[in-house]
Amino acid sequence: MTVNILAVGDVCGSNGLEFLRAHLRSVKKMKNIAFTVVNGENANVVGITPRQADHIFASGADIITMGNHTWTRWEMQPYLDDNSRILRPANYAPQCPGRGYGVFETKFGPICVINLMGRYALDSNIDNPFVVVENILEKIKTKVILVDMHAEATSERRAMGFFLDGRASAVWGTHTHVQTSDAEVLPKGTGYITDLGMTGPIHSVLGIDLEQSISKFLGEPPQRYRTASGPCKMECAVFEIDMNTGKCLNVEALRIQ
Numbered sequence: 001m002t003v004n005i006l007a008v009g010d011v012c013g014s015n016g017l018e019f020l021r022a023h024l025r026s027v028k029k030m031k032n033i034a035f036t037v038v039n040g041e042n043a044n045v046v047g048i049t050p051r052q053a054d055h056i057f058a059s060g061a062d063i064i065t066m067g068n069h070t071w072t073r074w075e076m077q078p079y080l081d082d083n084s085r086i087l088r089p090a091n092y093a094p095q096c097p098g099r100g101y102g103v104f105e106t107k108f109g110p111i112c113v114i115n116l117m118g119r120y121a122l123d124s125n126i127d128n129p130f131v132v133v134e135n136i137l138e139k140i141k142t143k144v145i146l147v148d149m150h151a152e153a154t155s156e157r158r159a160m161g162f163f164l165d166g167r168a169s170a171v172w173g174t175h176t177h178v179q180t181s182d183a184e185v186l187p188k189g190t191g192y193i194t195d196l197g198m199t200g201p202i203h204s205v206l207g208i209d210l211e212q213s214i215s216k217f218l219g220e221p222p223q224r225y226r227t228a229s230g231p232c233k234m235e236c237a238v239f240e241i242d243m244n245t246g247k248c249l250n251v252e253a254l255r256i257q
Helices: 013-030 050-059 076-082 129-139 154-163 210-217
Strands: 002-008 033-039 063-065 101-104 111-117 144-150 170-174 191-193 198-201 232-242 248-256
Touching (some): 002 013, 002 170, 013 033, 013 050, 013 232, 013 248, 033 144, 050 063, 129 154, 191 232, 191 248
Parallel strands (some): 002 033, 033 063, 111 144, 144 170, 170 191
Antiparallel strands (some): 101 111, 198 232
């Protein structure tokens, strides 16, 4: 039996949230999606609130993953403990609130989702994601394993994809908000894409207001980030997974706008 799994790129601000609500269910129907993972760490532009997480779930997500802005909103800490369907990077210290992976029962069988974060140019105060994911894999027995590798460097994400090739069903990258053109099935059967892209304003700099972003690079004083206005897009990827073997059979990158 094969199922289609949808991974959705970082949701950016209120415009991204509303676009997700308007389009996610129709995409799931169009592509016959059985399970959906959405990266939500930029739902509040920087970070996410419990209300915004509830919005993403209500829009049709099964799992929310996070990244380097996990701790921006302190009110999320009890939410991370209370809701097993939202994950923060597993390579944060074990005493941190929440969990970094979970095994979720579906009518198609169990699915494991792992959230990792890269170390290059992000948070140096985290464990090695390669060592952490190796330890996780020793604990779980599921055939289908999905990995969100939230990282800055293309090289770190590509390395993770090949490190997990044949052991994870799919590995996708988030964080840089620009969809890459390398959606593929790796040699040993793992579906892969370096970055899913983002869900948010098309005419923006990674979801942020154009004038604000340009002024930053001109050297003007920093400001609190503002989401850009205007038309939006949802960038994502569909992974066709064999539930019996855990192998990926096909990957398709999508852009809805």
